[in-house]
Amino acid sequence: MGAGMTDDLPAPGAPLMLFDSLTRSLQPFAPVHPGEARVYSCGPTVYNYPHIGNMRAYVFADTLGRTLSYKGYRLTHVINITDVGHLTDDADAGEDKLEKAAAEKAQSIWDIARHYTEAYWQDVKALNIRQPAHWSIATDYVPQMIEFAKAIADKHCYELDSGLYFDTATIADYGRLARHSTDEGESRIDPVDGKRHPADFAIWRKTPPGEKRQMEWDSPWGRGAPGWHLECSVMSEALLGFPFDIHTGGIDHREIHHPNEIAQNQAHSCSDASGARIWMHNNFLVERSGKMSKSAGEFLRLQLLIDKGYHPLAYRLMCLQAHYRSELEFSWEGLGAAFTRLKRLVMAAAPVREAQAADVSDRRLADLLAKFDAAISDDLNTPIALTLIEEAAAMKKVDAGQKRAALAAMDAVLGLDLLTLSREALRIRPKAAVIGEAEIEVRLTRRKEARAAKDFATSDALRDELNAAGVEVMDGDPLGWDWRLDN
Numbered sequence: 001m002g003a004g005m006t007d008d009l010p011a012p013g014a015p016l017m018l019f020d021s022l023t024r025s026l027q028p029f030a031p032v033h034p035g036e037a038r039v040y041s042c043g044p045t046v047y048n049y050p051h052i053g054n055m056r057a058y059v060f061a062d063t064l065g066r067t068l069s070y071k072g073y074r075l076t077h078v079i080n081i082t083d084v085g086h087l088t089d090d091a092d093a094g095e096d097k098l099e100k101a102a103a104e105k106a107q108s109i110w111d112i113a114r115h116y117t118e119a120y121w122q123d124v125k126a127l128n129i130r131q132p133a134h135w136s137i138a139t140d141y142v143p144q145m146i147e148f149a150k151a152i153a154d155k156h157c158y159e160l161d162s163g164l165y166f167d168t169a170t171i172a173d174y175g176r177l178a179r180h181s182t183d184e185g186e187s188r189i190d191p192v193d194g195k196r197h198p199a200d201f202a203i204w205r206k207t208p209p210g211e212k213r214q215m216e217w218d219s220p221w222g223r224g225a226p227g228w229h230l231e232c233s234v235m236s237e238a239l240l241g242f243p244f245d246i247h248t249g250g251i252d253h254r255e256i257h258h259p260n261e262i263a264q265n266q267a268h269s270c271s272d273a274s275g276a277r278i279w280m281h282n283n284f285l286v287e288r289s290g291k292m293s294k295s296a297g298e299f300l301r302l303q304l305l306i307d308k309g310y311h312p313l314a315y316r317l318m319c320l321q322a323h324y325r326s327e328l329e330f331s332w333e334g335l336g337a338a339f340t341r342l343k344r345l346v347m348a349a350a351p352v353r354e355a356q357a358a359d360v361s362d363r364r365l366a367d368l369l370a371k372f373d374a375a376i377s378d379d380l381n382t383p384i385a386l387t388l389i390e391e392a393a394a395m396k397k398v399d400a401g402q403k404r405a406a407l408a409a410m411d412a413v414l415g416l417d418l419l420t421l422s423r424e425a426l427r428i429r430p431k432a433a434v435i436g437e438a439e440i441e442v443r444l445t446r447r448k449e450a451r452a453a454k455d456f457a458t459s460d461a462l463r464d465e466l467n468a469a470g471v472e473v474m475d476g477d478p479l480g481w482d483w484r485l486d487n
């Protein structure tokens, strides 16, 4: 549990409260299996690059996972990779997102899936998102999906020419997660010929006669592909068992995907249990123009932020500055401010980086650790947690080993790599930069010499030369940064 604490200080034992979307209330975390935490997070649909909004969902899931580990639970986290079955509309309209991308690019669907899965994993790594115990790939679980569907087919499904459909009327409280008390939510769902209810959804979609899909399998309902909702029910059960502790996803999943997963889980376990004890949803990253979305065409990728000279962990910090249930608006100014905040933290932590971690007995540090514990236990209040790690980093006249231990304990939750990020790593050269670091340093040294010799003409000329190359010289920068590249 966190850093070593001495016996006379309160242990960081605030009860972990999490906001459950099913009950729309804070719930204490009470593990299904003592000492363990099992978490399933809906993963990306790998038909395109992830945008930074998608990555907010995984920064959130990772912060949750890190918090559970910090609280002493043995974590099993599963993130799936959706490589089949997700239609261009979350309900039953449109085409399979991957089939569509493959047709547009005239490429093998398997190559597309691999390419974008790897791109996603790169972003995961850059954002310091810990590796889950399993990356479950949907196409690896098709036999289990067919078995699951067979088990619920008689009582809960009906067959149409287009496939096997789940009859939502067979579940008494269908939609309780989305709170569809009226038909309003359902009216958005495009009708499919013959569906008994607008909210009914495909468990299995048959390949239309005369067509051939790149991804298709034989099933009792004909050759075709599984429905997207079925995938997550099957993979979560296969890897975590029902009930498991926490299911996460973006807030859009609260409306269709997760209510449908819950309906399937209830059908399969013949009970009113939803499959997971707690359902958690992160709010959106938005731009002034609205929700960041792949489908909308233009979108921001993490790599673009890096190409412009921002460290990817500045984006992680930007996410942590907002509570996960609040909307977060992206702006370059906001990202720049988060980057400065990250630099300040790294610099403040630098003096204790090499110290030998020691038990925290200093009252001020212990007090900060307890406050940190309280904040993170309060439904992952990362905005407050960040101010507390900053306070610890700025603390003067404190034992270096103890300070290091306290920072390490807090950063284990926040994942900002404070004790290992180097100054150099933070000074990312934008792709557009035309001058190398070594050249900059040579000119800066000459400029220092010129200034020491009161040769201001030369000093100014060197500064102008650097400016022309896109380098801003920062005399007297309080962070001691010396220079930065203009974006």
Ligand SMILES: Nc1ncnc2c1ncn2[C@@H]1O[C@H](COP(=O)(O)OP(=O)(O)OP(=O)(O)O)[C@@H](O)[C@H]1O
Pocket (backbone or CB within 6 Å): 042, 043, 044, 045, 046, 053, 054, 055, 056, 057, 249, 250, 251, 252, 253, 282, 283, 284, 285, 286, 291, 292, 293, 294, 295, 296
């Ligand atoms: N703007 C956003 N902010 C935060 N989370 C998001 C945002 N857009 C999508 N998500 C979440 O990202 C995760 C991955 O989603 P997925 O890869 O299926 O994206 P998608 O729905 O195809 O993307 P899009 O909605 O942008 O077209 C999901 O949990 C989803 O809820």
Ligand SMILES: [Zn+2]
Pocket (backbone or CB within 6 Å): 041, 042, 043, 232, 257
């Ligand atoms: Zn899912």
